[in-house]
Amino acid sequence: MTELRLEGVACPAPLRPEERVILGHGSGGVLSRDLLKRLFLPGLGEAAPSSLDDAAVLETGGQRLAMTTDSHVVTPLFFPGGDIGRLAVCGTVNDLAMVGAQPLALTCGFVLEEGLPFETLRRVVxxxxxxxxxxxxxIVAGDTKVVxxxxxDQLFINTSGLGVLAAGVCISGANAQLGDVVIVSGTIGDHGIAVxxxxxELGFxxxxxxxxAPLNHLVAAMLAAGEVHVLRDPTRGGLATSLAEIAEQSQATIELDEERLPFKPAVKAACELLGFDPLFVANEGKLVALVKAGDAExxxxxxxxxxxxxxxxxxxRVTGSGKAQVLLRTAIGGARLVDMLPGELLPRIC
Amino acid sequence: MKYLEEYRSPAKTQALLREISSLITKPWVIMEICGGQTHAFLRHGLDALLPPQIELVHGPGCPVCVTPLEQIDKAIAIASRPEVIFTSYGDMLRVPGSTKDLFAVRADGGDVRVIWSPLEAVQLAEANPDKEVVFFAIGFETTAPANAMAALHARQKRLRNFSLLVAQVRVPPALEAILSSVGNRTQAFLAAGHVCAVMGFHEYLPLAKKYQAPIVVTGFEPVDLLNGLYAAVRQLEQGRCEVENQYQRMVTLTGNEAAQRSIAAVFQPVDRKWRGIGVIPQSGWGLRPEFADFDAELKFEVNTMTAPESPLCIAGEILQGKKKTSQCPAFRKQCTPQTPLGAPMVSAEGACAAYYTYQEFRHD
Structure with a gap:
């Protein structure tokens, strides 16, 4: 943490030393990123911009492979439209698809809590x-641990995935280009609000x-239709966080048109009620793509x-380069910044 | 969504902006009292579309921002006790106390839970008779009725293991403090519609008269806010100073009397300290003596805790509309929503956080 130098003016609260994991570190937003950059990347990984993509691309014997892993924890285990099992498969398939890879095989690791009914496990499998x-x-390999x-909390699942990249496919959050058109594959925020x-406890x-949903077939159709530069599935942290990450990786200015954002009325209404920005709400079967302008249609x-x-x-669309920011043109003709989710998504008080 | 979309109409917004522009002849300083209004101005990018003669200043109406440091420290002290389940609205967990926040208490093993309604805290107390359940009752007049209901329910159920840490605040005394302060620049106010939905707006009538300041009750959508600004500018230009109600679909002169009765049954006006501002007489609600058994400060003996706030902090001046966020050298540097130095950066509705989230640093 940098030292505080305020030159005469100080707000009342001291800087908090963040030396312990808090739930916000798992929210997919700024805190998650901070943890990655401060601790995991220096300790384990490479700090290249593409290392922040959804999957790593490896080259061996002239063949390019994509590899990724994802752990799944969700309460409740079964929710309208899905469950932790479907989430665990789709999450990893989608991470592979987001670098343009065709998924080949998955592994799965189960952490089971003592006392979990077999029936629950059967349904998940x-x-x-x-x-x-x-x-x-x-699904080609697996592992089970019981605690x-x-x-x-009942059941955690980790899945890892391996995929292959076709020749010529080059997709990364760092590839946004001036003029690129931003496409989202469907309505935003459905998963987060449904769960x-x-x-x-919400009382509604x-x-x-x-x-x-698995998005690999959708991605295959897109790659066949035109030049796709960036793909990202806006899971935790929502569309806002994904686009802010892309803007940062590509050093690009992305402008969104508020009136074109697709929302289900129920998602919009729930967000109004709870004080959530739907741009921060998680999706599990959606992607956002940056596509070469001429190929967008x-x-x-x-x-x-x-x-x-x-x-x-x-x-x-992407309207500038050299400055990483996401701007939203509001319906009434104004503009505002869109940034990453700061910590946990919190309901407002009044 | 009915009652929402029509108040976000781009056509109506543009028309109102034109009307305000043709009405205004000189510069005016107008304060929106509530953080919800600040948030709406910036979320829709509305502030940048206003005629340049209107200077908006952001008022102290964010309950998270004005809760004083010592109250946060009390919450942290109580929440750290092993026998306690500490319940709070979500926003409060991120507010920094003197040494840490409630998220950190949770990470340290404290049982801190975000709840959506204070009645959930009462249910938790019923379900956990071997635990002490404490609810952090913060907020303006908007949260007071539901928070009061929690105390009433707990008494009815004869719960011995439920208590409230109260930091409840009231708008009119704060408004008067701003109006009567030396160096006040604000000439008219947009009052918060949801507060007035509960309390009515009769409390503002003597203030408008005494301090010669127009007060317009508004809602939270672009068309509401612009209607409110239009009415305020019209009064200023005409030299009038009245209370007008732009939010007639929700607000009446006398407000929600059933809600007021439950507040009065549980709370009484008390002097309250506001973060960055100091003590404002009669600006809060505290538990009435007959609810002393439900007072967490007494139960856990934290009522004498104090925490000094830096006299150099400009959060107080920001909350009174005397300085702008852009005049703070720490803004966007050391002070961000991840590392909030002052309370206005914590809540989404705090003035500093709203600027951080929605705007470039364009006001200097």
């Missing part, structure tokens, strides 16, 4: 199998379903032909 079939990917009651509403119910048309891209929409 069946759901994983169905999702893997839909994605056309095999004493209270040491884990929140499924937790009974919706008919919303999570959008959790063709890519959009191809997306709309697929099951998970029916509601795809153009929402903005």
């Amino acid at each position: 069946a759901s994983m199998q169905a999702a893997a079939q839909e994605a056309g990917v095999r 004493p009651r209270g040491s884990a 929140l509403a499924a937790r009974e 119910e919706t008919l919303l379903e999570s959008d959790v 063709a890519v959009l048309a191809a997306m709309r032909q697929t099951k998970y891209g029916e509601d795809a929409a153009i929402i903005g």
